[in-house]
Amino acid sequence: MKHFLIYSNAYKDRNLEVTNRIVGHLEMKGQKVTLNLKDSDWKSGAGEESEEAKNIPTDVDCMIVLGGDGTVLQAARETKKLHIPIIGVNLGTLGFMTEIEPENLEESLDRLIAGNYEQESRMMLNGKVFFANGEVDEGWALNDIVISRSGSLQIIKFNIYVNGQFLYDYKADGMIITTPTGSTGYNLSAGGPLVEPKAKLLTMTPICPHALNQRSIILSPEDVIEIVIPPIRGTLSQTVEANFDGSHKIGLSTGDRIRIVQSEKTTEFIQLNQVSFLKILNKKMKGI
Numbered sequence: 001m002k003h004f005l006i007y008s009n010a011y012k013d014r015n016l017e018v019t020n021r022i023v024g025h026l027e028m029k030g031q032k033v034t035l036n037l038k039d040s041d042w043k044s045g046a047g048e049e050s051e052e053a054k055n056i057p058t059d060v061d062c063m064i065v066l067g068g069d070g071t072v073l074q075a076a077r078e079t080k081k082l083h084i085p086i087i088g089v090n091l092g093t094l095g096f097m098t099e100i101e102p103e104n105l106e107e108s109l110d111r112l113i114a115g116n117y118e119q120e121s122r123m124m125l126n127g128k129v130f131f132a133n134g135e136v137d138e139g140w141a142l143n144d145i146v147i148s149r150s151g152s153l154q155i156i157k158f159n160i161y162v163n164g165q166f167l168y169d170y171k172a173d174g175m176i177i178t179t180p181t182g183s184t185g186y187n188l189s190a191g192g193p194l195v196e197p198k199a200k201l202l203t204m205t206p207i208c209p210h211a212l213n214q215r216s217i218i219l220s221p222e223d224v225i226e227i228v229i230p231p232i233r234g235t236l237s238q239t240v241e242a243n244f245d246g247s248h249k250i251g252l253s254t255g256d257r258i259r260i261v262q263s264e265k266t267t268e269f270i271q272l273n274q275v276s277f278l279k280i281l282n283k284k285m286k287g288i
Contacts, residue, residue, distance in 0.1 A: 001061040001112055003032040005084065007075045009067030010037055012091040018066055018102055022089070025109050034060065038071070053078035060084050062112060062270065064100075068092020069143075069185070073245040076124075076142045076267040085119055087112070087270040096184045099272055111272055118271045122181045123200060123221060126263035127242055132255030139244035142267050143182030145260055147227055148174035148207065150241040150251060155210055157238065161226040162219065169230075170214065174207035174240075177225060177260050181267075186246075192216045202262070225260040229253060 004026055008019040019035070026033050034057055056079065065075045066089045076086060088098030089105065100108045111117060127145045128138040139145075149156045158175065160167045178187040183195040183203060192205035193216055202219040219225070229252050232238045237254040244250075252258065 001031070001115065003034070003057065003060050003062075004112075005034050005036060005056065005060045005063040007036045007063055007065045007071070008038065009071040009091070012067040012071065018089060018091065018105070021105060022064060022066070022109065025106050026113075029110075029113055031113060038067075038074070053082070056082060056084075062087065064089060064112075065098070066091055067098075069097045070246065072097045073142055074247060077140055077245060077248070080124065080140055080263075080265045080267070083266075083268065085268040085270045087117075087272070097181070097269070099270075108272055112270070116272070120198060120269045120271050122197060122267045122269060123179050124263040124265050124267055125177065125179055125202075125260055126265075127177075127244060127250075127258050127260045129242060129250050129252060129256060129258045132253070137250050139242070139248045139250060140263055140265065141182070141244040142179065143185050143245050144176050144178040144187060145258075146174055146176050146186060146207075146243045146246075147252075147258070148241055148243060150239045156240050157230060157232050158240070159228045159230055160204070161228070163224050164226075167217075168214075170206055170209065171211070172206045172209040172214070175227065176203075176205045176207060178203045178205065187216075193218070200262075202260075221262045223261075226257055227260070228257040229255065 006022055013019050023033050063084045063086045065072050065086055072088045089100045090098035125141045125145050130136055155171050157171050159169045176187050176190055180195040180199040181197045187203060187205050190205050190207050192203055200221040202221060202223060203216055205216040206214050229240055231254045239253050242250045242252060242258050
């Protein structure tokens with residue numbers, strides 16, 4: 001590797017201390033460095049919501065993302081068309097997607113320069129929204145697409161079809177469609193299963209379902225999930241929200257539908273240490 005893109009979250013790296021350590025070490029080793037600085041926390045609602053990164057050089061070999069899992073998700077979505085391998089530096093809490101800890105920074109950078117790593121492909125989701133007026137919108141997610149209520153605190157109703165066949169009419173606070181990578185996120189909090197991140201499958205987990213028999217459902221990656229927003233209590237309209245990786249949002253109303261499939265795009269992660277998912281999970285859970 002010769003050219004590194006540093007994608008840094010200044011909200012996490014307040015004084016750019018870790019960012020400057022990385023830039024300084026790479027330049028000392030004769031590497032080319034490009035800096036992409038995010039200066040706010042996207043989780044607070046103040047962050048920049050971007051679907052495509054701009055002004056990224058075409059010869060970048062690796063993207064080093066500084067922050068937490070949220071920053072990795074943002075970086076992956078913004079660079080999905082560029083296919084740049086990603087490795088994360090953990091400046092957050094659990095950091096399931098950030099392999100490098102600050103105390104091992106220089107050693108890890110030297111291994112990247114030397115090519116001492118492996119690469120792992122992770123599946124992504126594509127969600128295409130078909131509005132009742134004929135318009136279409138879409139978004140991508142590495143972790144999950146969440147259908148949730150918008151506005152007042154009330155349950156929402158939605159009908160789910162898989163491969164064109166009706167599955168169930170859910171009444172819940174929402175529905176999480178997740179990749180294996182996203183199983184440790186909102187899906188975990190909602191009681192969904194943990195999935196080995198290299199697996200190829202889709203998981204549907206209801207959020208606070210208003211029934212005793214509704215649990216997560218595991219589907220094939222080739223399956224097509226369609227969620228239709230019907231009226232409630234006969235003829236009343238309802239408004240919901242499709243949320244892509246907790247950042248990009250698309251509003252839906254009665255008569256609209258969203259089709260969710262495995263995307264043709266993937267996110268490439270760089271692996272420095274061949275540590276099993278279960279060992280990582282054990283370590284992260286002990287740190288909670």
